[in-house]
Amino acid sequence: MSTDVTGSNNRFDTSVTQLVIGGVVLALCVYMLIFVINTTMVQEFYGYSRQINARVPTFFIRMGLLLVALASGFFCITGHSYYKRNKLAVAPWLFLAIGLAFFLVYVIVPIFQSISYSFTKWNGLYDINGVWTGEWVGLHNYRVLWEDPNFWTSLKNNLIWLVLFMLAVPIGLFIALFLNQTVTGIRIYKSLFFFPFVISQVVVGLIFSWAYNPEFGLLSEVWGWFFCEMKENIVGNLTRVCSVEPPSILGDAKMATYGIIAAGIWPQIAYCMILYLTGLNNVSSDQIEAGQLDGAKGWKMLWHVVLPQLKPATFIAIVVTVIGALRSFDMIATMTQGGPYGSTNVLAYYMYEQAVGEGVGRYGYGSAIATVLFLIMLVYISYFLWRMYQDEKEGG
Template identity: 60%
Template sequence: MFFAVYVVVPIFRSIWISFYEWDGLSAATWIGVANYRELLSDDAFYTSLYNNILWLVLYLLAVPAGLGVALFLNQTVTGIRLYKSLFFFPFVISQVVVGLIFTWFYAPNFGLFSKLIEDITGQQIAILGDERFVTFGIIAAGLWPQIAYCMILYLTGLNNINPEQVEAARMDGAKGWSMLWNIVIPQLRPATFIAVVVTVIGALRSFDLVSIMTDGGPYGSSRVLSFYMYEEALSEYGYRMGYGAAIAVVLFAIMMIFITFFIFRMLRQERNT
């Protein structure tokens, strides 16, 4: 019941609104697919779409990175509790705080990253003020807590690995990469599935970091679809609910394509095994 009210109904309602011209207050006017036709000639939409694809590709690095950190933290070494606390820390702080931390980190003149680049190249680079680098800088900020989240999922999965299979593989001479690829990773498929799904969703709803760090700038070059949807539908520059809903529908379609593809791939692998 709650799923229908808070998820299913809003999805179909957004699709319905996308066929209207509506400012959220006055009567809505049916315009058919005009909003979608406008998207096809909207440069800002293509910039946002390109940035979202970039987010998707690079954000998925959080999955193997999280696995690598989890494998390290699953070892018995001196000070492992301290290491776990340090790697877990990004997960418990809000995205707003992450955005502020990295904004200071990239800041010219006093930011640590800016100083490091200056020491290496002899000149400073304003990451968040340069159209070439701004999206990569925001993605790097998002990867910090996302790797921590994937790490937690994999640590849980590693605790549920069948020790008998591991011991049998050791008796057969498996070790290192062979053990990881043939024994450990197949048993981590449930954790991998969840990690990929939440990472894809996180990449596509990357509104908060963009809003905090650049507000879509410079010159709209760091916009993503979720932020552009907000600008068109809810900001003082827009109030175009129908156009914003059309952007939301495109965003939802991209998300469903990626997640459905991965679900079918997982099911096919399960049948083959």
């Protein structure tokens, strides 16, 4: 009995000490933080903090103080008797706090900020007193957008990307079926087929811009086997003479987009393939045997027995392919930069060009383009979340 009392006494004591220590450290950190921020303000006033080297340490000091403040806050809270009584209600918020705050600040809030920018005319600058220099223009940006032929070209290209990128799903399935065997060394084949996905899109873009080069690229080489021959010219050097000149794919406004898509779909096929390979691994052999007894073979078996079981893989393949298609930026930036004459622009690249491109700086207009892209994506996000919600309900 007596041990019980001292036990609870002890617990009470530690809680109070915990509260006091946590509170003091918290207060100290907040004071220091304010001090640091004020000092950098002072520094900025005199122009000291212009150099990067001077700026980064202050950032680390701030982050360090913030962390200590958070830790002491947690220490403080867990010492309080309210926490002890409502553990299961409070604990999840403590676990969530940092991650959620971080995500809200950098991802969720900026979405709404961007949407609000889209109703303004702004070049991204603040005046000397830190006052925003933009002006509210309502729907003006969207009206300009409606009449902007470049916007429509970009939107059309986005659609072409979306439609052609979808080919990655069946091609990926086809390659997965081709590779789903057990012969020696098949594992190495599978991982080598997956290779393109691991490589940066910038590198894929560079590889393909080289391959498409009409003078000494891979394509011109293959072209040469059919249409060209080496001849001696008057001076006696060997030169290549072609009956039909190889096309300059990236230089041709009609073909450039398709050229970039062909490059972009390469890694995407690899991704779909790996999704289907994993899916095929888990197809139940019972059902296949049952299908065989019913006389299903080949395509019929694939369509009626296997594909229904691959549904989760297909769903994820479609989701990542749609997102990949709408996010296409790296390839365009490396291969054509939207050219020739804006013919390969997509919304993602056009937005970048308008907002921070050289000598443009139309933040409001760029945000309007981004908002349109976001709304398109929102359709897919809602669908994905709805599907997830259905799964959650089923799963309990």
